Amino acid sequence: MTQPDPAQAVAAAAGSSFSEHLSRHHPDLLPSARRLGSVPAGSAAGAAPQATTIVSLTYAGGVLMAGDRRATMGNMIASRHIRKVFPADNYSVLGIAGTAGIALDMIRLFQVELEHYDKIEGTPMSLDGKSNRLAAMVRQNLPLALQGLAVIPLFAGYDTDRHEGRIFSYDVTGGRYEEYEHHSVGSGSVFARGALKKLWRPGLDEEEAVRVAVESLYDAADDDSATGGPDLVRKLWPVVYIVNAAGIREIPERELHQMAEELVARRSVAGLEA
Template identity: 70%
Template sequence: MQETTANKVAAHSTSSFTEHLQRDRPELLPQYTPFASGTPAGQPLGVPHATTIVAMTYAGGIVMAGDRRATMGNIIASRHIEKVFPADQYSVLGIAGTAGIAIDLTRLFQVELEHYEKIEGTLLSLDGKANRLGAMIRGNLPMALQGLAVVPLFAGFDTAAGIGRLFSYDVTGGRYEEQEHHAVGSGSMFARGALKKLWRPNLPEDEAIAVAVESLYDAADDDSATGGPDPVRQLWPVVYAVNRAGARRVSERELATMAGNIIESRAAARREA
């Protein structure tokens, strides 16, 4: 008996855009990016890597920030890369790891959430978004084992609970909800040290943004792969704040003022020493 048109449509309809690609166009997925011939396992290609991302909760939401530097070995591949992106109206995604694959995964995740909203007529829950991202990272595991890993940081405002929440991942797609604050990337050890000292519960939004900028400044002070605020080139971190009103990108004017205050306060401390 031939399958009816309605049955064919039902068999192929899905709220997951990633599943649609896996079935019909798997070559378009980030994990199907071809390797150069002869590349040995565990020896990654010469590609840019993105670092460092920090995120924290504050009174009423979540803040995520990333520096602007990408490195390729001991070379600065870019001083202008953006590593924090809005995933949808109420969530943001920060990328660390192989930059090209991470950006492709970010774009696919954005389409995944938009596709779900159009098919289902409602936003996916924050837990649902975090789970779907984990599944996408798991799909990249074969490339991670070749040295092309993607380790994102995901955060958003949980409209059901009325709070900001933060999730980290490992290369297998394991999902871990972080409390208070977290950092990933090569400068994360130094950024976490700064966050432990500067963060406190129920920070106002402007203070949380200042803490994020200062933690990246500390990371850049000790990690050569992390770029600090650059007043000469007028380059500042990319920072997003997410609350009940949605996600907003913090303006460069605000960030320039905050970075200037941090630099001046530290210069003053050295003059007084």
């Protein structure tokens, strides 16, 4: 009699969704399982670091996502070094705005979710499938969002079926919306979107797209105190990822350093001429 394969038995029991497996067997490990008791709605937000501005835009052959490095607690700067943009897998990237601690847990769970699906099914999840799974995770966090601990992700990736970069935004209820050309979330998003509208154009190449992202974050930092611009003194630059047919790649700091210095010099000359 043939003995059942233990690995196959475990895979069948777990299913293709790691987060659903946790929900059934260890719900206390989910980011949304945190409970604040009788804390009044909205009063918890000031007690936790908040991640702010994320921008994303498409370019010829792919999509880009960038985030500043500042986190705030009320009127205080909680961190100047936080990373808000992360690879989700080889062909997608995830940025977060909102309550930093919960957002980082959600990112880790999402990364494991995609890796688990790939191992169980033997094939990567489609980009639409990834965006829908992320929507379900955001929806699970709604009780905490109503108490002020909201997480608003921005998701982007290269669609290997359609051969193009795509962008998805979300609301606190888990609503998923596909964005076109460019988008931004976070406290400085209004100012970043204004810059993106002026600077983005069809057919941008990769280098031009990175410059547009850096400049839009610079403009957001100019008007939003919760957004940190390039810091030439502390040598802090945005985190920038590009995703295309070759996969995902982080832009090296030396390139961002050069772009930031050129941007500051250009703006300084413009200010003196004015």
